Amino acid sequence: MNEMIRDISIPNDWDRSGLPGWCYHSNALLELEKQHVFREHWQIACHVSDMPEPGNYITLDIVGERALVLRDQDGAVKAFHNICRHRGSRLVADESGTCRNALVCPFHGWVYNLDGTLRGAARPRSFPPMDKNEFALKTIECEVWQGFVFIRFAPGPQPAVAEMMRPFEAELSHYRPAEMVPAGEIHTQETPVNWKSVRDVDNEGYHVAMAHPALQDLYGSTYYDEPFVDGLCRSFATVNPHAGRRWSVGRYVKIAPENTALPEHLRKAWIYFGIFPNAVIAVTPESLQFYQEFPLAVGRTMLRSAVYRYRDETREQTAARYLAARIDRDTQSEDVQLTIWSNEAMTSAAFAGFYLSDLEYGVRTHHDHLRKVLPVMTLAGAPEEGGMAAVNAGMANRE
Numbered sequence: 001m002n003e004m005i006r007d008i009s010i011p012n013d014w015d016r017s018g019l020p021g022w023c024y025h026s027n028a029l030l031e032l033e034k035q036h037v038f039r040e041h042w043q044i045a046c047h048v049s050d051m052p053e054p055g056n057y058i059t060l061d062i063v064g065e066r067a068l069v070l071r072d073q074d075g076a077v078k079a080f081h082n083i084c085r086h087r088g089s090r091l092v093a094d095e096s097g098t099c100r101n102a103l104v105c106p107f108h109g110w111v112y113n114l115d116g117t118l119r120g121a122a123r124p125r126s127f128p129p130m131d132k133n134e135f136a137l138k139t140i141e142c143e144v145w146q147g148f149v150f151i152r153f154a155p156g157p158q159p160a161v162a163e164m165m166r167p168f169e170a171e172l173s174h175y176r177p178a179e180m181v182p183a184g185e186i187h188t189q190e191t192p193v194n195w196k197s198v199r200d201v202d203n204e205g206y207h208v209a210m211a212h213p214a215l216q217d218l219y220g221s222t223y224y225d226e227p228f229v230d231g232l233c234r235s236f237a238t239v240n241p242h243a244g245r246r247w248s249v250g251r252y253v254k255i256a257p258e259n260t261a262l263p264e265h266l267r268k269a270w271i272y273f274g275i276f277p278n279a280v281i282a283v284t285p286e287s288l289q290f291y292q293e294f295p296l297a298v299g300r301t302m303l304r305s306a307v308y309r310y311r312d313e314t315r316e317q318t319a320a321r322y323l324a325a326r327i328d329r330d331t332q333s334e335d336v337q338l339t340i341w342s343n344e345a346m347t348s349a350a351f352a353g354f355y356l357s358d359l360e361y362g363v364r365t366h367h368d369h370l371r372k373v374l375p376v377m378t379l380a381g382a383p384e385e386g387g388m389a390a391v392n393a394g395m396a397n398r399e
């Protein structure tokens, strides 16, 4: 049966209005969000299996920063700024790859060891003697939890990842997520909306019945959302064994094998673990995935996601995973359209704010978390763009 893993009830009387429209198209607010919402909060960079061997790396260009996550010679996962200490060139250009036992900057050829220390500058006699630690790559805070590699560019209000994620620990560990392997590459795509419009759509299941016929068929009547509390939310659904009005859903229900490694109540579950500000880890009985979004500009967002599978999956599990991916693909393109329609309204003078259902309480609680980080978002009208940071700082100090 569906079980809430935390006891969370919706208050009787809550403000149903959501963030004001100006928050979705202010450049000054976006700059504050980049720092306080993104750089100061944990971000999922990848899964350990995306870089199984020493020298494997992935890169991530987000919110004005460039991260390089690699596996060093000892097998440890490390994160550095992908910025050469000479003149700042990126050290590796690809989104993923392998370096042998050193990183060679493509600009002038400075060489770094995989632990980040400087092995040597090109033409070293043209410089005074250089200390390998002083000129080491700048590190980024990095923590591996259940196989997921989290990075954080700057200290922030969240505790260590393991502590932050503790409410999900027991349930997620049933899936042995750290042992899973990539089912494909990390996928990115751009969408023409503010990042919050993506999250607003993802944070509620009220739209599933209308907008996602396949999901509604698959699990609609069982789906429920837990709101954000302490930076985490969770949605849980159980596959209907009689579903099948849609071809992909019917095949999935028929083919998906019983995963006897899971406890009984999870064998038909599709669970979404939300992590403030911008990520979800999702499981089905045959797959694991993460998806997240990063702002590129006020009206442009990068969607990033990856799917993982059991290393020893059976043919039935492979087939079920393909069908689940097909259902997800339909769902995602439906969501992309909804985010566009919602986001477009924000610049209209006629837009009077949201009026949220109890079933959209997750949207409200996500906004509450944002307002806590950036109190300026509580203002109904936009402050002057040039004064945004000062107004926010003044409000933060009063709290």
Ligand code: FES
Binding pocket: 084, 085, 086, 087, 088, 089, 105, 106, 107, 108, 109, 110
């Ligand atoms: S910028 Fe890297 S070697 Fe010059």
Ligand SMILES: [Fe+2]
Binding pocket: 201, 202, 207, 212, 331, 335
């Ligand atoms: Fe959706």
